[in-house]
Amino acid sequence: MMARITFVEVAMASSQTGKSIDGATLIARSLKSQGVDTMFGVVGFPVIPIANAAQKEGIDYYGFRNEQAASYAAGAVGYLTGRPGACLAVSGPGMIHAIAGLSNAWSNRWPMLLLGGANDSYQNGGGAFQEAPQIEAARPFVKYAARPDSIERTPYYIEQAVRTSLFGTPGAVYLDLPNDIITAEIEASEAVLPPCCPEPPRSLADPRAVERALEALRSAERPLVIVGKGAAYARAEDEVRRFIEATQLPFLPTPMGKGVMPDSHPLSVASARSDALGGADLV
Numbered sequence: 001m002m003a004r005i006t007f008v009e010v011a012m013a014s015s016q017t018g019k020s021i022d023g024a025t026l027i028a029r030s031l032k033s034q035g036v037d038t039m040f041g042v043v044g045f046p047v048i049p050i051a052n053a054a055q056k057e058g059i060d061y062y063g064f065r066n067e068q069a070a071s072y073a074a075g076a077v078g079y080l081t082g083r084p085g086a087c088l089a090v091s092g093p094g095m096i097h098a099i100a101g102l103s104n105a106w107s108n109r110w111p112m113l114l115l116g117g118a119n120d121s122y123q124n125g126g127g128a129f130q131e132a133p134q135i136e137a138a139r140p141f142v143k144y145a146a147r148p149d150s151i152e153r154t155p156y157y158i159e160q161a162v163r164t165s166l167f168g169t170p171g172a173v174y175l176d177l178p179n180d181i182i183t184a185e186i187e188a189s190e191a192v193l194p195p196c197c198p199e200p201p202r203s204l205a206d207p208r209a210v211e212r213a214l215e216a217l218r219s220a221e222r223p224l225v226i227v228g229k230g231a232a233y234a235r236a237e238d239e240v241r242r243f244i245e246a247t248q249l250p251f252l253p254t255p256m257g258k259g260v261m262p263d264s265h266p267l268s269v270a271s272a273r274s275d276a277l278g279g280a281d282l283v
Helices: 009-016 023-035 048-056 069-082 092-099 100-109 134-141 154-166 178-185 207-219 230-235 237-247 270-279
Strands: 021-022 040-041 060-064 084-089 112-118 142-148 170-177 186-187 224-225 251-253
Touching: 021 023, 021 060, 023 048, 023 154, 023 178, 040 048, 040 069, 040 178, 048 084, 048 178, 060 092, 060 154, 069 084, 069 092, 069 100, 069 112, 084 092, 084 134, 092 100, 092 134, 100 112, 100 134, 100 170, 100 251, 112 134, 112 154, 112 178, 134 142, 134 170, 142 154, 170 178, 230 237
Parallel strands: 040 060, 040 084, 084 112, 112 170, 142 170, 224 251
Antiparallel strands: 021 186
């Protein structure tokens, strides 16, 4: 279970780190406090300080040569762990190149966080180096896209991004990080982090729907169970195995449901997928 961090604990910890901290360090600490443990990226202006700070804060950073590949890796971490993986990209072309991973995470319902560097806020609209409409570019593929309005409020934007990526239907989120936020400094005593975003609540199935499903199974002659990605997301391996072995029903996985049950299981019909689907009278 993820530990909850209180405002008081964070303020006390911050006060021991020195008189001031920069935005990059605050961003890294905020990510770490929200359970983001892995970051992939291609560094350059203005995100190099974030990559350095992330490693100092205990986040595993993996340097890539291609933003698209880094963004795919961040999405895969979200799928495998249930917490968003982070992708770090430079402004302009770098961030745009990482949108492929946003789209992939969006389509597969994986939690993922893209952090895109951006020009100084005062340069907006002035043709700054690699200036681009990055929030607008990300928006079709994310649940949440925002730019922090101050260094003080940056931790709240990060908490909101992580929460949005996890709650409801999981998905990708984007944060635009201007250079003046990354390089700004704040008194350590004012660097207050929100509590860690908890795991999203899990709803129970409607008992009436469960009863209808059981009635359908009882009346079927050739039922087939399809194990999908919902079972994988819920980490329901034990429950699915007990159900399959108690009912002795044949099953096959969807591509995203692979691994919940082994293909070597005697009730697996994955190798005869087409025949099993064609012959089933209840799926």
